[in-house]
Amino acid sequence: MSSTHPYAGQSSVDVDQLRRQPLIVAPGEDEPAVVTGLRNLLGKDSPTLSGATVARDIHTIIGLAACGVGVGLGPSRMLTAQRRGTWFCEVTPHTPLPDLVLSFQARDRSPALNAFLDIIRQNCPEVGAALDHRLGPLGPQ
Known part of the structure; x- marks a missing residue:
């Protein structure tokens, strides 16, 4: 999220907090397992998820979050691409992604x-x- 977002500074956010935010996520056709995990986390018919901004890669998710478009959700590897103007924190409960193949x-x-x-x-x-x-x-x- 943007470093000016109300959740910036928190070490974690919970699912209820995410449901009240505009989200930025990877496209379902590129990351079907991630989208399935998010549906399980946020609810199958979550309006927050269905109205999310779609971004092709972690750098775009981070950039859109830095600009204040919403809260970007992505894998923990996003921590390696931190940039000025963003705040990273964990989502609780921890949501494991499927194994890679x-x-x-x-x-x-x-x-x-x-x-x-x-x-x-x-x-x-x-x-x-x-x-x-x-x-x-x-x-x-």
Whole structure:
């Protein structure tokens, strides 16, 4: 939200507070699981959600919030894109998003994909083990 918003300075806002605010959210066609989560959180037929401003990415959500258009809702990774004139806080109760899914063609051996999978193996050992199980152990490239 804008740093001049009445909720600025709070460490968290609750669902009832969100229901009384104009919202800024990602489009349903881009983030169907997020929209489903918001419907569960705010109510299936929430007028606040149906009247929300739609923004394509977290930077646009943040920018619109900074301009006072409304309260932007997005993933916690938005904290990495903070900008002057905005205030970030948690929504309570915490709303977990669905698990991410990694999808690619198993026979694709492009250098870019291999480099990406190597990063995943380094940072997500459990996923790396699952990759090795499905694709075979990582060998010389």
